[in-house]
Amino acid sequence: MGKLLALLIKWRSEVLLVFLLATALALTVTQSSHQKAIWLSSSNALLGRLHAFKTSSTEYFSLKKRNQELQNDNAALRAALYQAQFEKALLDGSMRLSDSLTPYAVIPAKVVKNSVLRERNYLTLNKGTSQGVYPDMAVISDQGVVGIVEQSADNFSTVISLLHEESSINAAIKGTNYFGSLVWNGQRFDRCQLYDIPKTAEIQIGDSIVTGGMSSIFAPGILIGQVSQFAIGQNSSFYTIEVSLSNNMANLSQVYVIDNRLKEERLTLESQSND
Amino acid sequence: MTDFSPLAVLRFLALFAVQVFIFNQIHWFGSVSPMVLVLFLYWTPIDRDILITMIGAFALGLITDVASDTTAFHAIALTVGAYLRPAILRLSYGSSVSFHTDSQFSGTLGQNLLYLFYLLLIHHLLFFTVEIFELSSAFVILTKTAIHLPFSFLIVALIAILFSSQKR
Numbered sequence A: 001m002g003k004l005l006a007l008l009i010k011w012r013s014e015v016l017l018v019f020l021l022a023t024a025l026a027l028t029v030t031q032s033s034h035q036k037a038i039w040l041s042s043s044n045a046l047l048g049r050l051h052a053f054k055t056s057s058t059e060y061f062s063l064k065k066r067n068q069e070l071q072n073d074n075a076a077l078r079a080a081l082y083q084a085q086f087e088k089a090l091l092d093g094s095m096r097l098s099d100s101l102t103p104y105a106v107i108p109a110k111v112v113k114n115s116v117l118r119e120r121n122y123l124t125l126n127k128g129t130s131q132g133v134y135p136d137m138a139v140i141s142d143q144g145v146v147g148i149v150e151q152s153a154d155n156f157s158t159v160i161s162l163l164h165e166e167s168s169i170n171a172a173i174k175g176t177n178y179f180g181s182l183v184w185n186g187q188r189f190d191r192c193q194l195y196d197i198p199k200t201a202e203i204q205i206g207d208s209i210v211t212g213g214m215s216s217i218f219a220p221g222i223l224i225g226q227v228s229q230f231a232i233g234q235n236s237s238f239y240t241i242e243v244s245l246s247n248n249m250a251n252l253s254q255v256y257v258i259d260n261r262l263k264e265e266r267l268t269l270e271s272q273s274n275d
Numbered sequence B: 001m002t003d004f005s006p007l008a009v010l011r012f013l014a015l016f017a018v019q020v021f022i023f024n025q026i027h028w029f030g031s032v033s034p035m036v037l038v039l040f041l042y043w044t045p046i047d048r049d050i051l052i053t054m055i056g057a058f059a060l061g062l063i064t065d066v067a068s069d070t071t072a073f074h075a076i077a078l079t080v081g082a083y084l085r086p087a088i089l090r091l092s093y094g095s096s097v098s099f100h101t102d103s104q105f106s107g108t109l110g111q112n113l114l115y116l117f118y119l120l121l122i123h124h125l126l127f128f129t130v131e132i133f134e135l136s137s138a139f140v141i142l143t144k145t146a147i148h149l150p151f152s153f154l155i156v157a158l159i160a161i162l163f164s165s166q167k168r
Helices: A002-010 A012-032 A045-091 A263-274 B006-025 B039-043 B050-068 B073-093 B095-099 B109-132 B135-162
Strands: A104-114 A120-125 A138-141 A144-152 A157-164 A169-173 A179-183 A191-198 A208-211 A223-232 A238-245 A254-260
Touching (some): A002 A012, A012 B050, A012 B073, A045 A254, A045 B050, A120 A144, A169 A223, B006 B050, B039 B050, B050 B073, B073 B095, B073 B109, B109 B135
Parallel strands (some): A144 A223
Antiparallel strands (some): A104 A120, A104 A254, A120 A157, A138 A144, A138 A254, A144 A157, A169 A179, A179 A191
């Protein structure tokens, strides 16, 4: 026993090194399998508040630009509203859709922390379960898709960015029914890659890429970006498409969390069919 | 050996805040954020007990990781840096550095910068190795280190020189 103790004392710095590294590696491994404890991320209350304070104290510098963006956003919404009212009046002036029949709810949120430089990038939003933000909800901005909520605390949530090596989103070429998976190769933060589009599809540089209808998280037809390059590998029947993102992922401020109210119903139905 | 002077605590907190709230927000050329945490090791007196240094480095790394969603990358890189610090000191200042028991020891500017460079090199190599976590991507790890290192070194050297009255 005494010898063991002496040995431990002699090698104390090595023992400490192994202990600390084992702790850190354990954290890293559990983290990447999405089992991470809620206190170990920027969505915990203290750090969330710190980030929120930092964001609120620096956002004044870009107020003018944000205003402009909000105005554009408003204008687009008004246009859509008028269009919808017009169509509704045209179809049936007396019919009113009840709230429960609207499949998507929209919760506005602000980005208090964002990263684009890592292999696995996350955002932190200033809305959490108290405001109705729960894991697996879609996050978009007025420019396009941002990511998917990973975890929610009371007043903050973390979002897996499109720029995350494990992110995979069902995407389609606008106007067609060809769909594939949108992933990120970890290189440029303004580019994602779209796989599994069959080579029978006719595509051109500049074609819009939108969310596909196969996803239970995103509404179909939300803009993701434009085709900037495409190729077919040898012996492959699928395209590899380079998508230039419509969002500037490094400069996000106002985003919207989308709650698909019919998601549970759809997933239950699908799992029943699989049984 | 256990003097947790107010200055040391202040440096610890300041490094955390500066890394998380300033340097993590900088994206030079779209992809480079300087990493300055190794200044903690640089400023730790050379006679400070290695165990204390390692625990301090681990703690600083971990809280920075939590705030930047980098899991434990900084914690690993800084802990190993703290463990290797005596060897890096000998490499930078010559073997006679082990005979100094004086906290106020300071080498020439060249030696100091060399010391900083070695600390940064080890930190960046480990940081990107743990981040990418695949040895088959060794080229990516080396490229990332080579791209980030000069910018981090520039910033860290500037800070070290500006605050040089605080002797290690």
